[in-house]
Amino acid sequence: MGHHCCSKQKVKRGLWSPEEDEKLIKHITTHGHSCWSSVPKLAGLQRCGKSCRLRWINYLRPDLKRGCFSEQEERIIIDVHRILGNKWAQIAKHLPGRTDNEVKNFWNSCIKKKLISQGFDPNTHNLLSRAAAAATPPHRNNKKKTNNNHTTSSVFTIETSLSPSSTKELVSMDMIKASLAALSPFPHTNSSTTVLTMPQFQTSWSHLYESACNYYNHVPIKTNIVYQNHSTSTGTFGIINENCMWGVTGFEPHHEFGPSNNIGHEEMQQGAQVQLQEENCLEEVYKVNDLHEFNKHGRIAENVTFDDSSDFDFEFVDSELIPCGIYTNVNSIDQLAWDC
DNA sequence: AATGGACTCAACCGCATAGAG
DNA sequence: GCTCTATGCGGTTGAGTCCAT
Numbered sequence: 001m002g003h004h005c006c007s008k009q010k011v012k013r014g015l016w017s018p019e020e021d022e023k024l025i026k027h028i029t030t031h032g033h034s035c036w037s038s039v040p041k042l043a044g045l046q047r048c049g050k051s052c053r054l055r056w057i058n059y060l061r062p063d064l065k066r067g068c069f070s071e072q073e074e075r076i077i078i079d080v081h082r083i084l085g086n087k088w089a090q091i092a093k094h095l096p097g098r099t100d101n102e103v104k105n106f107w108n109s110c111i112k113k114k115l116i117s118q119g120f121d122p123n124t125h126n127l128l129s130r131a132a133a134a135a136t137p138p139h140r141n142n143k144k145k146t147n148n149n150h151t152t153s154s155v156f157t158i159e160t161s162l163s164p165s166s167t168k169e170l171v172s173m174d175m176i177k178a179s180l181a182a183l184s185p186f187p188h189t190n191s192s193t194t195v196l197t198m199p200q201f202q203t204s205w206s207h208l209y210e211s212a213c214n215y216y217n218h219v220p221i222k223t224n225i226v227y228q229n230h231s232t233s234t235g236t237f238g239i240i241n242e243n244c245m246w247g248v249t250g251f252e253p254h255h256e257f258g259p260s261n262n263i264g265h266e267e268m269q270q271g272a273q274v275q276l277q278e279e280n281c282l283e284e285v286y287k288v289n290d291l292h293e294f295n296k297h298g299r300i301a302e303n304v305t306f307d308d309s310s311d312f313d314f315e316f317v318d319s320e321l322i323p324c325g326i327y328t329n330v331n332s333i334d335q336l337a338w339d340c
Numbered sequence: 341a342a343t344g345g346a347c348t349c350a351a352c353c354g355c356a357t358a359g360a361g
Numbered sequence: 362g363c364t365c366t367a368t369g370c371g372g373t374t375g376a377g378t379c380c381a382t
Binding site for chain 2: 013014015016050051054055058059101102105106108109
């Protein structure tokens with residue numbers, strides 16, 4: 001079955017020969033491609049215009065960058081994909097010299113599997129259940145190339161990020177501080193790191209989250225919990241500031257949290273896009289770095305590490321955090337140069 | 341060395357959309 | 362407003378290659 005443009009005439013299909021490439025390059029460099037449907041005839045090719053266009057765009061274009069994707073390119077793909085989904089052409093616009101086809105293939109053959117092996121759902125970028133993550137075999141190339149930093153244990157470093165910038169916010173911050181203070185003492189392993197079991201994580205999270213939610217409708221607060229496992233990537237759990245997200249989109253705000261008030265993935269993406277475009281919103285990503293310092297100076301700055309090799313409850317995270325309007329990311333989304 | 345499964349990536353397919361008539 | 366055509370895009374396919382057994 002061919003497309004409309006191919007069905008009328010006998011056209012060659014399959015791989016392009018060097019001779020065909022040469023004809024196409026010669027034609028386009030001298031005459032351009034104002035009308036792709038006329039290119040085959042003018043170039044003397046037994047191909048359909050669509051095939052010529054694809055061959056030129058994906059392979060013959062002189063400005064194409066060849067070779068492996070860099071780590072930076074990989075990170076850009078992941079970051080933009082988190083926001084746009086499978087919009088390969090849009091993603092490719094962020095990568096000069098790369099085509100949508102190339103990005104798509106790279107995603108499907110490498111990134112997707114890498115994310116799954118790290119416990120992320122490549123479609124939503126949220127955490128997979130442990131069963132789903134375990135069901136995915138490691139990527140062949142990863143097996144071969146990586147100096148396996150991943151262990152079966154999940155040690156998560158949690159960093160809560162908050163910082164008040166107004167009296168009103170300080171009030172709510174006090175409430176959050178109080179909740180955090182109530183969690184102590186944490187079982188410390190050293191001065192800057194706290195190791196928590198999964199139940200402790202659940203307890204501490206619910207306290208913090210409850211406080212944040214209680215004041216969420218009144219104060220623009222964004223809470224980040226940064227986690228880091230044994231791999232090199234760092235991710236974020238965060239409560240999206242709906243005052244910011246929904247206030248400019250016209251969507252109905254979701255002021256109540258919980259599984260019954262899920263924010264749809266698409267809405268989340270649109271909201272996240274708007275959020276990225278709003279400088280003010282970005283400034284509302286507050287940083288609190290030390291739980292202990294928080295108690296002393298009203299700022300938090302402690303890494304809370306969850307050393308729970310056998311019990312890290314992905315399903316808890318998935319079921320309790322994600323549906324409540326929490327997003328996750330692998331690297332700093334704020335670094336994304338947004339130019340849409 | 342042979343073989344079969346896994347993987348890559350160029351190319352195709354089909355749908356959506358824009359624009360011309 | 363309708364139809365037709367060209368173009369763009371995302372999903373899928375399959376030939377070639379790699380690698381473990």
